[in-house]
Amino acid sequence: MDCREFHESHLAFVDDTLAGVELVRMQMHLNECDACSRHDATIRRSLMLFRNLPRIEPSADFSKKLEMKLREVKLAEAAGNHRSNFGFKAGVTIASAVMLAYIGISLRQVDTPQDIVLPPVVATATTSEISTGGPGPEMIAAAPAGIPIWTAALFAEQTPSHFASIQLVSSTR
């Protein structure tokens, strides 16, 4: 063991918390090294001086003073509890009143008839697909070409019919 190691473990050495092997190594170093031995002795002696300092006792009126202070604390706490109880009761009363008022207003609103507002209906249709209801292009083309009317009407029946697609648009959009 070298001196650095001795100093590092000295705290535990003084407090007697070293493991057996370590303790023996420390003691062996103490026997070999004068400087570390002196350091150890100085630390132990100074600690002994400190530990032997006289202990002071509380003054004679310590208990009386503390009792008075505690009485004040108890009174303050009792007053605080009273105040907080009063505050709690007031809070409950106010909350009840608010709740009753809200229920009353809600009931009145239920009794009075109201206009139902529905979302507007919007119809959209693509112009290209809207059927005009008049003669189709086949019929128009057939007339000057001399095709008899009944065949043109037949053609017209076969053409697909398109209606305006209706879409409901919500008012919220």
Next chain:
Amino acid sequence: MAIIARKQAVQQGANVREQLRQMDDSGVVTAFLGGEERAFSELVDRYQTRLLNFIYRTIGDREKAEDLVQEVFIRVYRHLHRFDRSKKFSTWAYTIASNLAKNELRNRSRNPLVLFQTVQKNWQEDDRPLQFEDSTSRPDDMYRKRHLREIVEESVAKLPEHHRNVFILRELEGKSYEEIAEITDCNLGTVKSRLNRARNSFAEIVAPYMD
């Protein structure tokens, strides 16, 4: 009849106090929380001197130390219901005391008119604890011992606050490293390092006066 009832009440009170004295801290705390007001007096009896010495050695002012110990007990009284009973009561009480002492030193550093050494020198002779001296000693011995005691006290005061705190908790109050770590809100490594430094510094200051 009334006298007999009073005697019985006194006897009962004495029994309760005796029972409380037999309990450990945890039992006393439980009794207090269960409504036994006398349990608080038991806690005061157990800790007043220890806390007074701890605070006094930390701040160096006896009168202020007494005020702070009273403050510790008032805080204990007000907040005991919030105390985590899985922990040691003594650690909690010392934590409160340590924080109050720290605040006191902080306030004092803001107001440099009151210094540690000044406070100690302003003691009246009667206030000085005399146990360090042996009345059978020769006058020069008594002087030497008193002088040495003053030097020891001044040497402690010279330690940096966070070193002094750890040093007092360990050397005077005999707290374990773990307890000190909890009281000072530091990790174990910091406690050991501070204690080691405090011991070395203290020995260095006192050494010239020891021979």
